[in-house]
Amino acid sequence: MQEARGEWTASVAKIVERRREPVVVQTLRSTAAATLAYVVALHLSPEPAPLTAPLTALLVVQVTLYSTITTAIRRVNSVVVGVVIAIGFSSLVGLTWWSLGLIILASLAVGHLVRVSEFVPEVAISAMLVLGVTRVGDTAWARVLETLIGAVVGLACNLVLAPPVWVGVAGESIEDLARRVRQLMLRIGEEAAGHTPFRIAAERLHEARQLDHDIAGVDAALRQAEDSLKLNPRVREGLLHRVVLRTGLDTLEICTVVLRVLARSLTDLAKEREPQPLFEPQAGAVLEELLSEVADAIVSFAVLVTTDVSQSAASAEARLSAELTTAAATRDKLAQLFLDEVQRDASQWQLHGSVLTEVNRIIDELDTEHRTRKLLEELDRCAAEERERRPRLTRMRRRLRLPRPLRRDRNRAAASGRSK
Structure with missing residues (x-):
């Protein structure tokens, strides 16, 4: 029963x-x-x-x-x-x-x-x-x-029958994309720590390329969410929601592109070193640890950009900052191990440097200060586009000496608050 x-x-x-x-x-x-x-x-x-x-x-x-x-x-x-x-x-x-x-x-x-x-x-x-x-x-x-x-x-x-606000659906799509990126990065890290045949590395490169299709689906869900925020009386800060989600997806898209380049570097390295391991045991273990930390940071970043409650956003940002700090320390450790390995055998130093560079790019892209700059730049760009679309309204405000809309100022303040 x-x-x-x-x-x-x-x-x-x-x-x-x-x-x-x-x-x-x-x-x-x-x-x-x-x-x-x-x-x-x-x-x-x-x-x-x-x-x-x-x-x-x-x-x-x-x-x-x-x-x-x-x-x-x-x-x-x-x-x-x-x-x-x-x-x-x-x-x-x-x-x-x-x-x-x-x-x-x-x-x-x-x-x-x-x-x-x-x-x-x-x-x-x-x-x-x-x-x-x-x-x-x-x-x-x-x-x-x-x-x-x-x-x-x-x-x-x-x-x-008021249409729903599809911000939640778009946020779920962004978080799901981040988790798929995390799973792929974890698999790449596990395989890079051991003996990786060229065939397996090529399969991971193909999976990284497939993420482009996932981004297209998330972008469609985000466009629907952006439309649902326009002219919606239930939404107070529609511009801020749109900018936060859009810049967040842009960052994840950059991370997937960098991940694809990283997978290509590891594939080329596997082709050059087969049947030997990609890295020495200690360097491989540190690289696996680094990719695991970066993967967790990507998910934390997705949670941060899709969280509306300020307290939850502050907690997510603190967690992201801690994970990025840990990843930066592990990156420095890996850089020293790569340097020692290259000094002993410089045959693949370009590929070693490429792996380190791509991981460093992802860390920099997830940085909270970098995100704050992107948010403010996007808010300014949207305000400039609004002035270009409505020049008569802008001229009328200037003639009447009315203050600029306070909403954009609140958006900028909220954007700064969610990124500090």
């Missing part, structure tokens, strides 16, 4: 967990919005089957509020442009094969001019549907009305 209850509890927990997945959330919200749009259109549209309204709601409702608003604007814009083109053509010519081709060509060209992005075909579709009916005026404006109904209902559903 207890076993069955445990299985039922686990199933319920799995369902609750899956409801947070983007596919599940998008399906439920899109279904509700399309159904509601159709019900509203039945009462307001003169058409007997106003399917344009649910179709518009289905296309408008997105995973994030920002994408929903931008999609709604482009969708309505595309339909209105298509209707206007169809009305203009209907007053001049009827529906023939050449007029159909001409209206499609004109609609697609105008669609690119008005910048409706993925809804360029919608301009031509709206024009064809309106041109093919007898009462052009009534059908045209009914289609516009249904489109507006679908867009309004889609936006309303986003206010009632």
Whole structure:
């Protein structure tokens, strides 16, 4: 009985967990919005089957509020442009094969001019549907009305069924990437401490190259999180969240690139020294210890950039600083052992130096002071881009002598606080 209850509890927990997945959330919200749009259109549209309204709601409702608003604007814009083109053509010519081709060509060209992005075909579709009916005026404006109904209902559903903030999902993806990097670095360290055949070293190099695909997936999750932070009233410091996560992923991407170069150096060294071990026993053991410490620091860095609570962030930063200090001491020890080994046999001194250099690059990239500089530089860059996008608002502030937005100052202070 207890076993069955445990299985039922686990199933319920799995369902609750899956409801947070983007596919599940998008399906439920899109279904509700399309159904509601159709019900509203039945009462307001003169058409007997106003399917344009649910179709518009289905296309408008997105995973994030920002994408929903931008999609709604482009969708309505595309339909209105298509209707206007169809009305203009209907007053001049009827529906023939050449007029159909001409209206499609004109609609697609105008669609690119008005910048409706993925809804360029919608301009031509709206024009064809309106041109093919007898009462052009009534059908045209009914289609516009249904489109507006679908867009309004889609936006309303986003206010009632608020889209989630996907920062947590992006943070989990970043931490998962860091753990995969750690596992690979630990395997490389264990094999470098002993006898590593060239074939095994080449396999590790291939695994390091596969991390690029993992980064692409994390980048997609982070872009979704960045969209969910835009125009979201539940988020107070959206810019700071975006910058912290983005710079954190950039650092991990650099670490994976350096790890790939390190794996290549060890592969070349294994090819040169086979069947002998890569390093002397003592140097190999210290290298394994160093890679283990650096691997732990990478995970601590990922936890730091994905932690929102200041107390937890301070604890993660203290742990990261301690791990980097330990790794730096082990690096110095390994450098002396490499120097002694090179003085006895200088045949592979370039590869020994490359291994030490790449590990040192990862340590420097994870350094907290380096991270603080990157955060502040990114905040300044975002502020400069905002001024370029909105020059009129910037000039108005200067004329009125209003203070700069305090939010960016709070972001800079928070960024400095999370990195000290």
